[in-house]
Amino acid sequence: MVSSSHTSRRRAGSRAATKAATVGRRPAWAVAVVAASLATTLVGCGGDSSEPAADSPGKFSGRGPITLATGKDTTGTIQEQLDRWNSEHPNEKVTLVELPESADQQRQQFIQNAQTKSDAYTVLNLDPIWVAEFAANQWIDELPAGQFPLDKMLPAVVMTGEYFGKQYAIPYNTNAGLLFYRQDLLDKAGVQPPTTWDDMKDACAAVAKLPEGKDVDCYAGQFDKYEGLTVNFSEAVASAGGTVVDAEGRATVDTEEAKKGLQFLTDGFKDGTFPEEASTYQEEDGRRAFQAGKLLFHRQWPYQWALANAKDGSSKVAGKFGVAPLPGLDGPGKSSLGGLDLAVSKFAKNKATALDFIKFFSSEANARTNLKVNSAAPPYAGLYDDPALRRQFPYLATLKESLSGAVPRPVVVQYGDATAAIQESAAAALSGSKSVDAALADMQRDLSAAIAEK
Incomplete structure (x- = not known):
């Protein structure tokens, strides 16, 4: 989940608060030139210079009770x-502090805690996209890699979890988007899982002709106006061969590729490929729809794998679905990279x-448990090739493939x-209040302004 591990609800707090809080951005993991560019242009600010330096790596001191601040534990595995x-x-117990399911609201609470220099949160379970921001502000400590x-x-x-070559967070899990599909309905219609957007629409048309497909909608993602929309928009652009921000750190949504990506999303609502209610879907909304048998593709x-395969009656599609890479314009698409990273608050006690x-919580043993219990994507490479796990989770090869080609969300300073700029313009296009061209023009302007902010 994003970050839920999956991303969640809409951005909380004012633009002014965000601008004051966000002063750094990490280099892209997949593009070395970005790292070089950022390393020469960005200056990490924040943090009162009168404050004592954080514990140096390997010299963390203090023992006793601590807290783990994380998004809502919807699976129960964290508490276990x-x-x-x-x-x-018994003398160093960890208390779980559950924040909202909304990733944006989680970030707001993390920032408020840091700005007040509170020791209420010890270990932070962060969306990877926030690591550089927290490191640059000196809200988290460098860790002994x-x-x-x-x-x-x-x-x-x-x-x-890196910022300018130093490790500030340790992966707890990772994430890549996947295409869940109704294997039973595709088999009955005689079609294969799609690799392109046109293939997907053709498959939906074929299934719609079946008696069993009468009340099944074609496709949904996360299209509410929140971080999930940034993820889905970024994936659509990347899957059309474009970028939202290029390797030089410039906004690039005024391109034909970006237009094709957003056009795919807007056309989906116009032509009924996406059900109208999907415009308000976040992760859990779509999951419930898929499990109820209302979606052919999600x-x-x-x-979602473990929940949709539940044998307790909560899922109508248990044993009836498969998983494939996301489709794209001319072939397999590209996913955004998600996950959760563990960091230590600079203001915490008992570091x-x-x-x-963190060593215990991020261990390979726990990652294996998380995979088995709630199908969370592990950060450990070896688990994807474990024969026993592959038999239990046949989608692991697909997930590894999606992770290998996953791209980060836009690499910008602010x-x-x-x-916010992406969400505003993309939502306007999806609702029809702006044309695709107008929405992308506004996004290019606002995204360029955000990049230029220091």
């Missing part, structure tokens, strides 16, 4: 792991305990303002 830690560390098995993790995922994070807890 905390219970295990607490039983083994050598004390973690980062060499066993997917390199691209490890880099989500763009979703891997966590030695926090460091040990990410909060950038995502």
Whole structure:
């Protein structure tokens, strides 16, 4: 989940608060030239210079009770792991602080806690997109990278926790978007899982002719005006061969590729490929629709696998669906990179305990458990090739493929303002209040302004 691990609800707080809070942006994990460009142009600001320096890597001090601040634990697995830690560390217990499901609201609360220099949150479970912002503001401590098995993790995922070559966060899980589809209905219609957007529309038309397909809508993603819309828009642009921000850090939504990506989304609502109610869908809304048998295709994070396969009667599609890479304009599309990264608050107490807890919580054993219990995408490369896990989760090869080609959300200095600009214009196009051309022109202007802010 994004970040839920999956992304959630709409951006909280004023634009002014965001501008004051967001002062840094990490280099893109997949584009070395971006890293070089940012390293020469960005200056991490924030943090009162009168404050004492954070504990240096490997010298975290203080032991005792701590807290873990994270998005709502919808699976129950987090608390189970905390219970295990607490039983083994009775004098260093971890208390779970559950923040809203909304990623935007989570970020707001994390920032408020940091700006007040509160010690209420010890370990922060962050959307990777926030790591650079928190590091630049000196809200989180640099971690001793050598004390973690980062060499066993997917390199691209490890880099989500880096800022200017230093490790500020450790991956807890990762994420890539997948196409969930009704295998039973495609088989009955005699069609294969789609690799292009046109293939998907043709498949929907074929299934619609079946008696079983009468009340099944074609496709949904996350189209509410929140971080999920930034993810879905970015994926559509990348899947049409474009970029939202290029390797030089410039806004690039005034291109034909970006237009094709947004046109696919807007046309989907106009021609009925996407049900009208999908304009308000976040992750859980679409998941419930898919599990109820109302969708033929659903763009979703891997966590949906376990829930949709539940045998307790909560899912009407258990054993009836498959997973494929996202489709694109002319072939397989590209996913945005999601996940959750663990960091230590600069203002926390008992940081030695926090460091040990992150080692435990981000371990390969826990990642394996998270995969088995709630199909969370692990950061450890070896788990994707484990024969037993592949038998249990046949989509792992597909997920690994999606992760290998996943792209980060826009790499800009002021990410909060950038995502707001994307959401505003994309939502206007989807609702029909602006044409695709006008929406992209506005987005190009506002995104360029956000990039120019220091």
